[in-house]
Every structure is written in C-alpha cells, then in structure tokens.
Amino acid sequence: MSKKKGKGPTLFINQSFSGTPSDTNMQEIFKSRLETEPKAEEIESPVKEMRKPVPSESGDSNQTDRMHSGFNRVKPFKEMNVQERLDYLINFPKVLPPVPCVFYTADEKFLGTLRAADDHQITIETANQLSETIPINQLKNIVMIGIKR
Structure with missing residues (x-):
C-alpha cells in the first residue's frame, strides 16, 4: 500500500492591495469630561425634591432603599x-x-x-454524620470554615 501525501490548498485568491490602512478614517483623539460638583441650581431644584421616594408609614423605607440601589450590601460574615x-x-x-x-x-x-434551627435550639450535623442539638443561648461564636470541594 502506498500512502498519499496531502497537497496544499487548491484555490488561490488574488487580492490587490491598492489601498493602505492609513487611508481609512480612524479615531485619533479621545476627550472625556469628568463630572464635577453639581451646580447650585441642581441641588436646590424643586423637581429633584419631587423625585425623591417618600417612605411610607408602614415601615417600607428599607424596601424602597433596596429598590433604588442595584445591589443589596451584605455585611461580611466576620462582622x-x-x-x-x-x-x-x-x-x-x-x-x-x-x-x-x-x-x-x-x-x-x-x-x-x-x-435545622428553631427559636430555642439548633441542630448540627457533625463530620461523622451524628446530630448535635445546642440551645441557642449557649452559643458564643460561629466561625465559617468554607465550602468543601
């Protein structure tokens, strides 16, 4: 048996390079305007006052704050x-x-x-699959170890 050796590509496309890339319209300058302190007219504008959310008397102010902030800031576990x-x-x-x-x-x-947890005690599953029940009032500290992979 003889092995056939592959040849190169059989199609050749002739491209002329008459135009150079320098002929194209490229961006050369970029300017950015930094936001400075708001103008006095913007601060005292009555329109801005009307746009502020008014917290309701039922205690929904926390919910209103969450709706306007994109992310809920979560306190770190250590704190x-x-x-x-x-x-x-x-x-x-x-x-x-x-x-x-x-x-x-x-x-x-x-x-x-x-x-599991209720108002008075928690149930912990230990490493050897035993369950321990601890009253919540006896807990002094909880330290997160991490997720096992």
Whole structure:
C-alpha cells in the first residue's frame, strides 16, 4: 500500500492591495469630561425634591432603599453577631452545598453544618454524620470554615 501525501490548498485568491490602512478614517483623539460638583441650581431644584421616594408609614423605607440601589450590601460574615450569623446560615441558598462551621459554646466546640434551627435550639450535623442539638443561648461564636470541594 502506498500512502498519499496531502497537497496544499487548491484555490488561490488574488487580492490587490491598492489601498493602505492609513487611508481609512480612524479615531485619533479621545476627550472625556469628568463630572464635577453639581451646580447650585441642581441641588436646590424643586423637581429633584419631587423625585425623591417618600417612605411610607408602614415601615417600607428599607424596601424602597433596596429598590433604588442595584445591589443589596451584605455585611461580611466576620462582622455579624451570633444571631445574624445564625440567620445567615438558616437562609443560606439551597442550591449551594451547606457550609461547614465551628459552633463555639462556653464548654465545647462543634464542627459541622447547620441542619435545622428553631427559636430555642439548633441542630448540627457533625463530620461523622451524628446530630448535635445546642440551645441557642449557649452559643458564643460561629466561625465559617468554607465550602468543601
């Protein structure tokens, strides 16, 4: 058997280079105007006053603020107190795997993931698939370890 050796391309396109790229209209200068302090007329304008959202008396001012800001600023986990950390872990997105944490009490520390919580106690699943129930009033600190891969 003989092997056929491939040849190069069989189609050749002749292109003339009569025009050079310097003949095209290219952008040469770019100017940018920085926003400075607002003018005095803009600050005291009655139209601006009418556009401000008025918080309702039912306490919806927090919701109004969230609607106008594109993103909800979330406090870092390290800056939260114990109750805020519990609320964060309880409301952790279900599409993500549960985050392992260290739950500190006055006497012990428990390594595991939060499985259930109610008003008085939490249930933690430890690394060896055992469940531990801890009263919330005994919790001193919660430290997030991270997501295991």
